[in-house]
Amino acid sequence: MISVHVHYLDPHRSLDSPVHALDARVKFILTVAFILTVSLTPYAAWPVFILLLAAVLSVEILSRLGLGYVQRRASLALPFVLAALPLAFSVEGTNLFTMRLGAWTQTASLEGLERFLSVGFKSWLSIQAAIVLTSSTSFPDLLRAMRAVRLPRLLVAMFGLMWRYLFVLADEALRLMRARAARSGRPGPRADSRPMPSFAWRARVAGGMAGSLFLRAFNRSDRIYGAMLSRCYDGEVRSLPLSSLSPSGWLTLAGGFSLLILLLSLGVLFWG
Amino acid sequence: MHFQMAPMHIPDGFLSTLVSLGLWALSLVAVGFSLRQVGRQLDQRQVPLMGVLAAAVFAGQMLNFAVAGGTSGHLLGAALATILIGPWAAVVVMTTVVSIQALVFQDGGLLSLGANLFNMAIIGTTVAYFVYTSIRKLAAEKPWGLFVGGVAAAWASIVAAAFACALELALSGTSPANIAVPTMGGIHMLIGVGEALITFGALAFLHTARRDLFRHDPKAFSPGALAYLFGLGFALLLAILSPIASASPDGLEWVAAQNGYLDAIREPIYQLIPDYLFPGISNRALATVAAGITGTLLVFGAAVGVAYLHRTKSPNS
Incomplete structure (x- = not known):
């Protein structure tokens, strides 16, 4: 589940x-x-x-x-x-x-x-x-x-950003899946379960969900960029000395x- | 479970040390080069965009759909990322995704991460870019080019990565080429159909919602020309090498024998570099140590190169 x-x-x-x-x-x-x-x-x-x-x-x-x-x-x-x-x-x-x-x-x-x-x-x-x-x-x-x-600093910064937003976007993906489960048919033991839609339809819906997830990522990165700018981001990734x-x-x-x-x-x- | 083991992430233990370290060196150079390219055409916005998009690709792999018989298809995302943000940034995004999968979720090994990066982040992305750009040029600005190009790029990226994976396993002496190549290739030709369908759905959605993401910029081609050539090269190489390796038994071993690598493959794994390459060292143990040091230096040199490339990027652009 x-x-x-x-x-x-x-x-x-x-x-x-x-x-x-x-x-x-x-x-x-x-x-x-x-x-x-x-x-x-x-x-x-x-x-x-x-x-x-x-x-x-x-x-x-x-x-x-x-x-x-x-x-x-x-x-x-x-x-x-x-x-x-x-x-x-x-x-x-x-x-x-x-x-x-x-x-x-x-x-x-x-x-x-x-x-x-x-x-x-x-x-x-x-x-x-x-x-x-x-x-x-x-x-x-x-x-x-x-x-x-000595991994490139930009790459390490990318790892950090990904990890920071991984849970946010994974939650978005779960919400999308819950919405799909609530709206589309799937095979079940109950007599009133709706028939499963065609394979191409299922794949297209999954694609739409992926597209919508990417769109949300684009929009979110805009907001993050704004937040970074307001905290004096100047394009350089900085980190504390080790x-x-x-x-x-x-x-x-x-x-x-x-x-x-x-x-x-x-x-x-x-x-x- | 949301997290499935994709058959393309090679765990540790399956590749010979020579193949692992060699592909690590190649991947480090390619990723370093991509980082430099991204830094050069620096739009400050790209840093958060790439990070969040990497998270989206990772989360997008959770969006599975039932195929048949209890199996399910899900997105890998190299082609979609390439289409949306271009080849260099896509290499960085896929590198991030594949590295985190290996590092945190043990989806693929650490020593074999170089090979996994090479297959999924580098070959997958450049082949997708080559296929997509060719078809879009062919379609000359018509919207069908976007969809046909996207679908073909998605399928090709999966199949190319699978062929590369099979060839690496064969070169390591883990799976014979005449078994690994048709099996991996065949399975991923089917998996690629799922990837193509999902990519089509995603492109259709994005084309309706945010058409501006796909605005074709004629100038945008020139910075990616190198990626285009690499994609063409990888596609050709895999298309030629895979059938040869699988059709003629021991075809890959023949290629390996021509290059003098046969001993490294057939002999015990410790014999990284055949004795005759180190004429001064007769002791096998010493030769092993020398070979190990050589491999380590190779990787270290590549890493230093990457760091250096990155350091010298112009700060003002």
Whole structure:
């Protein structure tokens, strides 16, 4: 059913934990480094994968987000694993089993299966790290972290503006959908439900809603521009200077990097 | 749930490190260039407009409509944004949307964000711009050009992005080209129909409500000429490469072999740069580290380039 507000869109969970208290810049850089490490780890380096999983699970427990919450969100990326499924059959190696679908015969190999499982595991590890980052860091802190790694200022300002108005426009979209639900037919169990209109009609109505949403965005941006002008906006995007990183932040950064480099060298030396 | 996983957002783990970093570098350069172009033709109004429009594109993706069998279509919006605000600003808007989707909602990975930006924000936008502008020129100011152009641009942007996505998966050695390209392409040829219909509805509404948004400015073409050429290039490249890659088995691998990339694809993923590229380094582990540093420097260099381009924009315009 269509809910009234979309504030639950924000994945940030405000909790009191060491992970939440950590400087956003440290979290951002370590998350990217972790995902890069996962990507560079050779296929089928299972002990290294397990160690990486242990690392990300420890951070999850430390963050008090709850393993169930993180895993539920992580399941979002699951359908994409299908894209890697042909690997199990296309890579040549030790034959495992042969599948027959009519006239179509496919042989799965051990190497192929290992590669498929590795891709799935890597994807699972990476998404968990990203979930911990966004659930334990508020969006303004994330923006500061992105400025710290020297992303173009205009782009960061754009991210901030989008986030500021995302909830407003998402609410507009929900209102449009509620209006449509109140006015147009849809199939239902009740005898008096009206018949569903044609496909082209439904698509055209959705298009009209999108057009009206864009129009509202245009008009709103005019009002925002007026408000910015009245607060001395001169075309330049300004932001507060960043504070320097605390010693404990540096320490965490160094510790995290050492661990990741250690795990990566382990994987490359023994399974490369 | 309002939030659906679009099949085009590649999560982390599916692209090889080489492909990911390479596409990151390409995307950074393209986005930096677009930011510079937007800054050059700076209408101060554009800053809030792009931010709010990005929010509208994001929220517009919630407007789904039932297709059949429990599936639903929804808008991606690259073509609509391109038509309304031009290619450079549309690249910035789509970059914002795709980045926030990856960063906050895990719709697409962080390391693969470069590839997702390349597919949806850069290829999607430039191909839409090329198709739309060509048809509008052909129609010579007649209103049908707007609708036919918009519909074709919407469909083409989705299909082109899907083909690019499939080719990247194939190049990473994750999905064989002869399976990934027809599957991704086929599904998105259908999804593209939904996108085209919604775009048509949106254009029809806006044409009635705010005709001034579409006033064709003959001068407006020249700043977008570069985008036009890129769009043409991407469209041609994908149109030629995709059938070759899918029709002849291992076609893409053949191309890769010609370029000496075959080892990088077939061998374990750590072997970013084949040994012979680093003749002084015989140890594989060392070669890996060197390759990793090379990739990182590549991305870092691109980032510095972007920052530099942005910094030197003329402040008075």
